[in-house]
Amino acid sequence: MKCSTFAIAALAFVSSTDAFMGISSPQVSTPSSLGMSLETYADELKATADKLTRSGYGLLACDESTGTVGTRLESIGLENKEENRAEWRELLFTTEGLGKYVSGAILFEETLYQTAPCGKTMIEILDEQDIVPGIKVDTGLKPLAGAGEGETWCSGLDGLFDRCALAYARGARFAKWRTAVRIDEEKNLPTALAMKEAAWGLARYARVCQETGLVPIVEPEVLIDGTHTQAVTAKVQEEFISTVYKNLEENNVMLEGTLLKPSMTVSGVECETKPTPEEVAQMTVQTLQRVIPPAMPGVTFLSGGISEEDASIYLNEINKIDRKGPWALTFSFSRAMQSSCIKTWGGKKENKEAAQKQLLARAQANSEASKGEYKAGSQPSSEESLYVKNYVY
């Protein structure tokens, strides 16, 4: 289903069930309403951001688009149809105990408005675990004319206010927008244009989200594709994330009601030297300290193609370092949370329990890592690289 179809279905849903979760119909944007409602939501935005990043908690990212989740389902022999996508997401959300480690789940639009095979809505299932639903609101990366080879811009600003208002009415309390730049030293990438465009899009998105009561997760990903060293990644991240914060400030975004979802500062996947976990941690913390204002409450890292075990080990090392910033440093992994779970499941009912155990193990490991208390290998995981060239959501 396309976004517009979801939105129509959602509008019908919202107007017919105003009583749902005690919410009323969303206000539709008018120029005069913009700029007024941030005041209304300010306390709620701060409370949501703090709840999502409270000690020992992180996010389960499962907002893969229909095509991307389809690739995963097909890898275990399941057809990419709505019924199978719903069964997969239901398996994740009904994992007993998940709410002890996971504070929020990032959903694709279909999932937010979906009913699980058990008859409950996905939102109801998450609510029972005290997991806050969030929604991916960008509509994907497109070629950026006039920039470097293969560079992109992130689409999704059109109709964003109304989509966010609908998502809030349905129960979502935060949103995500992922934009990405790639490093290629020979081609001088990323260009300043690509970073500027990415930062501006993130800032516009963030401000619109806050108007509707959704905490924006700001995700300026630096892709791991390439041969570059860790030092090059750090330099690009410093410039890119600083540009993002400059743009957030220009757009009057309230930083206390936002979260940042960056990559960890690793080397390119084809670089000859791979930094140690301690080096990843040291450089990640140094980079973040240089660019993130203290008012921003939490960093929720993406996994970006690194293995499940490495993602947990890196996060753990990051949290062992004394840092100047007051922000939480936690997880918002997709591949590094779900990969061994979906493999264990294999689309078979008899494996469901084992698959849920696997997800819970990764959730517990990452929760421990967010406190610097994870013992490598203490929970089952996969060490297999999860890197996919030119990965899309």
Ligand code: 13P
């Ligand atoms: P990965 O952890 O697979 O990189 O996904 C991150 C993400 O942005 C999903 O919301």
